[in-house]
Amino acid sequence: MSPSGASLLVSLSCSGRRLFVVLMVLLATVGTGERRADASAGPGTSRAAATPDRARYDVSLRSDADGSHWSGRQRVSFRNASGQPLREVYLRLWGNGEDKCGTPGTPSPVVVSHVRGGTPDGPTVDCTALRIALPKPLGRGERTSVSFDVSLAVPGRNARFGRENAYRFLGNALPVLAVLDAKGWHLDPYVALGESFYSLAGDFRVRLDHPSALRVPATGHTRTHPGGPHRTVTVSVAEQVRDFAWAAGPFRTATDTTPEGVRVRSYWSADTPAAGVRLNRTDAVAAIERFGREFGRYPYGEIDLVMTSGFGGGMEYPGLVLLGTTEEGGAAVHEVAHQWWYGIVGNDEYASPWLDESFAQYANARFYGWDTRDCWSDVYWPDDSAALTGSMAYWSQHPGQYHLVYTAGPCALADLQRSLGDDTMARLLKRYARDHWYGVSTTDDFKRLAQSMTDDDLGVFWESHRIS
Secondary structure, eight states: OOOOSSEEEEEEEETTEEEEEEEEOOSSOOOOOOOOOOOOOSSOHHHHOOBSEEEEEEEEEEEOTTSSEEEEEEEEEEEOOSSSOEEEEEEEOGGGTTTTTOBTTBOOSEEEEEEESSEEOOOBTTTTEEEEEEEEEEOTTOEEEEEEEEEEEOOSSSSSEEEETTEEEETTOSOEEOOEETTEEOOOOOOSSSOOOOOOOEEEEEEEEEETTOBOOBSSEEEEEEOSTTEEEEEEEEEEESOOOEEEBSOEEEEEEOTTOOEEEEEEOTTSOHHHHHHHHHHHHHHHHHHHHHHOOOOSSEEEEEEESSSOSEEEETTEEEEEOBTTBOSHHHHHHTTTBTTTBBOOTTTOTHHHHHHHHHHHHHHHTOOOTTGGGGOOOSSTTOOTTOOHHHHHHSGGGTTHHHHHHHHHHHHHHHHHOHHHHHHHHHHHHHHTTTSBOOHHHHHHHHHHTOSSOOHHHHHHTTOO
16 A cells, blocks of 8 residues: 555544555556566566566665664675576666656665666656666676665655655655566556555565664565664665565564564654553464465564654555554554555555455455455445556546445455355465465466366356456
8 A cells, every 4th residue: 555645535434443454545646657568578487477577676864863864885696587688687776756856956765876787878767767778788697786876865755755844755756676577568657546566576685774763664584783872773684575675773672572573663753652562462462363364474573663653554665664643543444454465465556456455455364354245235336448457557547436446356355255155264374365465466377276276167156246
């Protein structure tokens, strides 16, 4: 789930209290991205394999006095998994999404310079994509690396890459590799309404040098040690994750541990309601435990909850979630569910947003035991062409209907549960997660697996639920 400037607040009943889930609706449309070049050159899975893969990101950044600016060096090593030579890579500079290429007096928030290991072009796709030509073609199974200076200026808005009072959020700030697959390079535009992100799982080792007054929750296993005078170095290591995020500020902190040994580290601003913090902590611990049983054990060992009173809704990253928190808590369960649906079981979030948002909200509904038998009463489709499986290109043109991914999506999955039966649905979800663990799934993958678990023809079901 992503925050944006305009939001539709949907109130859902859960276990004797009201849980408010913020469904974000962008009021302006988003333009189409650059066309994808056709990278397929014939049949064969090796030629169509998504690449570059097995990436390792080594990052060292230093912040200013309040965490508003970070600068340093980043190195990315990667392998060519494709059967064709790899002649270029693209970096996605998602942090430039809302500010695009900046203005003459104000550069983009994310600036890459002094590239080594390749030759960069000028940034494209509103400065969210940077092509780097490799010095020589990279053959199948070969590895290489590129390195560059990176500068991150935290924007002055309350957003996933932004700030709230003394607190800084650095979601989608680090450059990550774009994906090349059978459809070509995925260079879709940024959308604030939802997510455009599509990346393969990789490993991160990130060193963050910051003032000791700042606490820095981050993706991965973190440890701290003294830096220079009045400074601390936070080092985080994360394996098999799709992105890396962190925050910085004078947070209050607490740590809980699930029965299976997962550490739930909570960070919250001084003005965050104490009752909401307690609810989020309790719900997160219970959700990690339950979803671990239902979908497969949480593999990362640690997750950070970053809570403030003014953040809009919630936003998920591997091992870290941002949560707007009231007295009644926040969307902790939904965001924790994203650790499986997007994080562990990946998908192209621009092409198929339902695969992470609908699945996370369905898990949320199961957790709270919502009665979904009449959930279709509030679902209205804008026209006959609308489909639950629409891409962000469609939803960006119909922002007032994007909530269907959060409402119609869980309704459809609940209906599938009733059609297959509880036990079969449970086996379907666990096997679906297992089959795509750390990988990338598609709607067709899910439909094929569901069909394999019943003798009934599900064709009518998919059609009636607008799953194409």
